[in-house]
Amino acid sequence: MKIGILGTGDVGRALGRGFIALGHEVKMGARSAGHEKALEWVAEVGEGASEGTFADAARFGEMLVMATLGVANPEAVEMAGAEAFAGKILIDATNPLDFSKGFPPTLAIAGNDSAGETLQRLLPRAKVVKAFNTAGNRHFFRPKFQDGPPDMFIAGNDAEAKNKVADLLADFGWGTVDIGDITGARALEAMCIAWVRACGGSGNWDRAFKFLRT
Amino acid sequence: MKIGILGTGDVGRALGRGFIALGHEVKMGARSAGHEKALEWVAEVGEGASEGTFADAARFGEMLVMATLGVANPEAVEMAGAEAFAGKILIDATNPLDFSKGFPPTLAIAGNDSAGETLQRLLPRAKVVKAFNTAGNRHFFRPKFQDGPPDMFIAGNDAEAKNKVADLLADFGWGTVDIGDITGARALEAMCIAWVRACGGSGNWDRAFKFLRT
Numbered sequence: 523m524k525i526g527i528l529g530t531g532d533v534g535r536a537l538g539r540g541f542i543a544l545g546h547e548v549k550m551g552a553r554s555a556g557h558e559k560a561l562e563w564v565a566e567v568g569e570g571a572s573e574g575t576f577a578d579a580a581r582f583g584e585m586l587v588m589a590t591l592g593v594a595n596p597e598a599v600e601m602a603g604a605e606a607f608a609g610k611i612l613i614d615a616t617n618p619l620d621f622s623k624g625f626p627p628t629l630a631i632a633g634n635d636s637a638g639e640t641l642q643r644l645l646p647r648a649k650v651v652k653a654f655n656t657a658g659n660r661h662f663f664r665p666k667f668q669d670g671p672p673d674m675f676i677a678g679n680d681a682e683a684k685n686k687v688a689d690l691l692a693d694f695g696w697g698t699v700d701i702g703d704i705t706g707a708r709a710l711e712a713m714c715i716a717w718v719r720a721c722g723g724s725g726n727w728d729r730a731f732k733f734l735r736t
Numbered sequence: 737m738k739i740g741i742l743g744t745g746d747v748g749r750a751l752g753r754g755f756i757a758l759g760h761e762v763k764m765g766a767r768s769a770g771h772e773k774a775l776e777w778v779a780e781v782g783e784g785a786s787e788g789t790f791a792d793a794a795r796f797g798e799m800l801v802m803a804t805l806g807v808a809n810p811e812a813v814e815m816a817g818a819e820a821f822a823g824k825i826l827i828d829a830t831n832p833l834d835f836s837k838g839f840p841p842t843l844a845i846a847g848n849d850s851a852g853e854t855l856q857r858l859l860p861r862a863k864v865v866k867a868f869n870t871a872g873n874r875h876f877f878r879p880k881f882q883d884g885p886p887d888m889f890i891a892g893n894d895a896e897a898k899n900k901v902a903d904l905l906a907d908f909g910w911g912t913v914d915i916g917d918i919t920g921a922r923a924l925e926a927m928c929i930a931w932v933r934a935c936g937g938s939g940n941w942d943r944a945f946k947f948l949r950t
Contacts, residue, residue, distance in 0.1 A: 626916060628848070628919075629847075632846065632847040632848065632922070633843075633846040633847025633848070634842070634846065634847070661950075666950060667948035667949060667950055668948060668949050668950065669883040669946065669948055670948055672948050675930060675934070677933075699934045700934070700937055700938075701930050701933040701934045701937065702840060702933045702936075702937050705842075706929075706930070706933055708846070708926060708929070709926045709927065709929040709930035709933065710930065712922060712923045712926030712927065712930075713923065713926065713927055713930060715920075715922070715923040716889060716915050716920070716923035716924065716926075716927060719891075719915040719916045719920055719923065720889070720913050720914070720915045720947065722916075723914055723915065723916050724914075726949070728949065728950040729947050729948060729949060730947070730948045731945060731946070731947060731948070732883065732945070732946045732947075732948050733934065733943050733944070733945060733946075734881035734882060734883055734884055734886050734943060734944045734945070734946050735881060735882050735940070735942065735943060736875075736880065736881055736882065736942040
């Protein structure tokens with residue numbers, strides 16, 4: 523499958539490596555083509571990897587991933603052009619983190635709204651699925667934990683899109699816990715804060731949520 | 737130890753059973769003494785159990801537990817009298833759930849505030865520790881899960897109080913994940929929403945969070 527990733531940070535690069543390892547083609551998009559980190563990533567992963575603008579990545583992908591800084595999502599969407607998202611699954615891996623008061627961060631969008639809902643409102647024809655936002659990017663692909671595998675919590679309005687993301691998560695090595703429509707993004711973005719605070723407080727960032735069964 | 741529990745719902749009763757099983761004395765408080773559910777609970781658990789008003793329970797306990805409906809906390813505190821909480825650990829097991837729009841519930845207090853912070857502001861001399869709010873009450877005591885034991889996420893301003901709650905959680909059969917000061921209650925109350933939505937969506941309420949290690 524062709525995957526377009528918007529964002530060249532650690533999250534986008536880690537997801538891109540996973541997609542490439544699974545045999546997908548990935549175009550990583552940035553504000554402008556030839557972005558240093560995108561070029562580095564393409565050189566690192568090799569076959570199947572390419573880079574370009576946000577618009578290039580959004581047009582290229584049959585499935586898209588939002589991996590910008592969460593507070594920059596609206597700008598990235600505008601640069602990419604809403605039309606390129608229409609009818610496609612858009613995995614929203616972002617968190618609207620506000621570090622203006624230092625560590626721990628808070629959420630710039632919270633309460634009765636979330637970055638996930640904001641994205642779905644901006645792109646009503648995209649199938650936004652919140653995923654990969656409650657885990658550390660170094661464990662995105664084939665995570666190895668004691669008592670594992672961990673579970674990824676997801677939310678979105680389109681059941682079929684969530685099923686496809688669950689299949690993808692299984693390929694990546696994760697269980698999936700569906701918490702319903704996109705308003706669940708409020709809880710998932712807050713879970714990111716719990717993860718960051720727990721890891722930051724203990725100094726151990728190699729932690730991941732699992733949702734146990736009896 | 738003497739434990740005072742404010743609230744006669746499922747959460748308070750389940751915690752009370754756990755404390756009694758561990759050999760503690762428990763007084764369950766309600767709006768008025770002789771509350772039907774409190775009397776039933778005392779009859780059920782027997783030795784070490786007693787009941788009374790919110791004020792009776794708050795004065796009785798060396799450690800206190802808030803187990804009312806989250807949105808009713810301020811009223812219960814006022815009825816109990818702030819003085820009775822001074823210097824004591826107050827476990828806040830509540831969630832400010834709003835079911836006014838049906839299922840799934842939302843949070844009546846969210847964003848840049850939480851029920852836990854509200855409680856700490858109301859009771860500046862109490863040592864509020866958010867705990868037991870991200871798990872189902874039927875698994876509070878000696879939980880048995882595959883790949884278990886599960887972890888309880890806690891937050892609070894007083895490190896010594898959190899250590900004591902962690903010891904208590906170990907007695908109850910839980911691991912503890914400390915996510916820092918009481919502002920972490922925002923994330924923990926949102927995690928309750930994730931739990932409720934995941935369980936409600938699947939129809940399986942026998943689920944619990946664990947925080948895996950590599």
